[in-house]
Amino acid sequence: MTTPTSSTAQTACDVCIVGNGAVAKTAALGFSQAGHSVTLIAPPAAPGASPPQAAAGEQPWDVRVYALNHTAHTLLSSLKVWGALDQARVQAVDSMAVNGDGEKGGDIEFDAFGAHVGALAWIVEDRNLCQALDAALKFAPNVNIVRGRAVRIETNDDGALVHLEGGKAVASSLIVGADGGHSWVRGQCDIGLDYRSYHQRAVVANFSCEKPHHGVAYQWFTGAEGIVALLPLAGNRVSLVWSAPDALADILMRESLGELAIRLAGLSEEKLGVLRPLQPETVKDFPLALIRPHAITAPRVALVGDAAHVVHPLAGHGMNLGFADVAELLKAVAEREPQRAIGDERVLARYARARKEDIFLMQFATDGLARLFSTDLEPVRIARNLGLNLLDKLPMLKRRLITHAMGK
Numbered sequence: 001m002t003t004p005t006s007s008t009a010q011t012a013c014d015v016c017i018v019g020n021g022a023v024a025k026t027a028a029l030g031f032s033q034a035g036h037s038v039t040l041i042a043p044p045a046a047p048g049a050s051p052p053q054a055a056a057g058e059q060p061w062d063v064r065v066y067a068l069n070h071t072a073h074t075l076l077s078s079l080k081v082w083g084a085l086d087q088a089r090v091q092a093v094d095s096m097a098v099n100g101d102g103e104k105g106g107d108i109e110f111d112a113f114g115a116h117v118g119a120l121a122w123i124v125e126d127r128n129l130c131q132a133l134d135a136a137l138k139f140a141p142n143v144n145i146v147r148g149r150a151v152r153i154e155t156n157d158d159g160a161l162v163h164l165e166g167g168k169a170v171a172s173s174l175i176v177g178a179d180g181g182h183s184w185v186r187g188q189c190d191i192g193l194d195y196r197s198y199h200q201r202a203v204v205a206n207f208s209c210e211k212p213h214h215g216v217a218y219q220w221f222t223g224a225e226g227i228v229a230l231l232p233l234a235g236n237r238v239s240l241v242w243s244a245p246d247a248l249a250d251i252l253m254r255e256s257l258g259e260l261a262i263r264l265a266g267l268s269e270e271k272l273g274v275l276r277p278l279q280p281e282t283v284k285d286f287p288l289a290l291i292r293p294h295a296i297t298a299p300r301v302a303l304v305g306d307a308a309h310v311v312h313p314l315a316g317h318g319m320n321l322g323f324a325d326v327a328e329l330l331k332a333v334a335e336r337e338p339q340r341a342i343g344d345e346r347v348l349a350r351y352a353r354a355r356k357e358d359i360f361l362m363q364f365a366t367d368g369l370a371r372l373f374s375t376d377l378e379p380v381r382i383a384r385n386l387g388l389n390l391l392d393k394l395p396m397l398k399r400r401l402i403t404h405a406m407g408k
Helices: 022-033 070-078 126-138 184-188 246-254 257-272 318-334 345-372 378-392 395-406
Strands: 015-018 038-042 065-068 091-093 095-099 107-111 121-125 143-147 150-156 159-164 169-172 174-177 193-209 216-221 227-233 237-245 275-277 283-293 301-303
Touching: 015 022, 015 159, 015 169, 022 038, 022 070, 022 126, 022 143, 022 318, 038 169, 065 070, 065 126, 065 227, 065 318, 070 318, 091 227, 121 126, 121 227, 150 184, 159 174, 174 184, 184 301, 193 246, 193 257, 216 257, 227 257, 237 246, 237 257, 246 283, 257 275, 283 345, 301 345, 318 345
Parallel strands: 015 038, 015 174, 038 143, 095 216, 174 301
Antiparallel strands: 065 121, 091 121, 095 107, 150 159, 159 169, 193 237, 193 275, 193 283, 216 227, 227 237
C-alpha cells in the first residue's frame, strides 16, 4: 500500500468491499443495514457473458454446497436472508456419521437430539445463497455495486483509496478484503502468509440415492484414497465432496459419473443404496491447501473469509469461518467509541483479537486431522481408529466438540 496522492476519488463511501462471493455480499448487506454506505467492487463480467437466466422448471442442483452452522444461520437470519432462501432446496443435517478406514475402522456419530438442537447444520447450494443475497442487495440502502478491476490501494490516517482500472477510484474509511484465498487485497497490504498444498483436490458432484438419507451426513476416512463425504440434499439426493490425492483426482475427473458412483458403492450402498448421477451430469474439482496469513488486518483494511484463512474442507467449516468473520467485524464496528472511525486501528485490532482463537483452533484441527488420516502406516491407522471409538464413548467431550462446530 502507498499513501494517497491528490487523485480525485469518483466514489465516496464508509466501507469499500472487494469481492463477489457470498461472504463479500453478506458483509455488504450487513454494513448497509447498520446504516453505513457501501461500495462493493466485483470483478468485471467475462467478455460475451450474459446474465444468468432463470431456467424453466427446476434448476439443476449446484455442485458447490455449504454445510452452514448456527453462526451462519443467525447472521443470515438477522439480515433477513435466511427466510429468502428457496427452503425446498435447503436440507437440515440431523446427524453425522464419521467412519475410519479398514475392516475394523473406528466410527463416531453426532446427532441433533444429543446436542439439544433442531439441526446440526443446513446444506445450502452456493447458487441458492447468492441469489437470495443478490435480491436483498437490490433493495439495500446505500449499496453501490461497481464492476471493475482494482489495481492499487492507498491509505493514510484519514482513509483509503481503491484505484480501479481506467482511472476511477473509491474512497472509504475501511476496505474489506473478501476476495478469496488468492486475495488481491491481502497482496496489496504486503501481508505474508504460510502456504502448504495438501496435494489433494476436492472432487464434487451430486447423486440421487436409492434409500432415504434421513438427514445424515456421512464421512469416510479412507487413508490413501483421501476423505469421502456425502452430504444430504433435499429429497433423495446427496452431494459428494471427495478430498482425493492429486493422482486419484486426475482419474476421477476423467471417469464418468456412473463410474464414480460405482467407486462409491463400496462405502455407501449399505446405507444409501444405489447412487445415480443427477442430470445434467456435473463434476468439478478444487485444489486444496492450507493458507495462514500472518495478519487479518492492515491499516484501514480487514480481511474476511478465504482472504483471511483457508482450511481443509474435511470439517465443512470454511464458509462458516467467513460468516463468523463478518459477524465479528460488524460487531467491532458497531461497538466502537463515537470518536473512532470505522477503519480505526483499535477497531480493527479488536476484530483481529476476537477472531484469533476460532481461526487457530479450526486450522489446527483440520490440518491435524488431514495429516493424521493421510498416512497408511498400520500403527497410526490402529491408533486413530481406537481414538474415534473412544471419543464416541465420551458424551461430554463429544458434546463440547459438536457445540463448538455448530458455532454456538
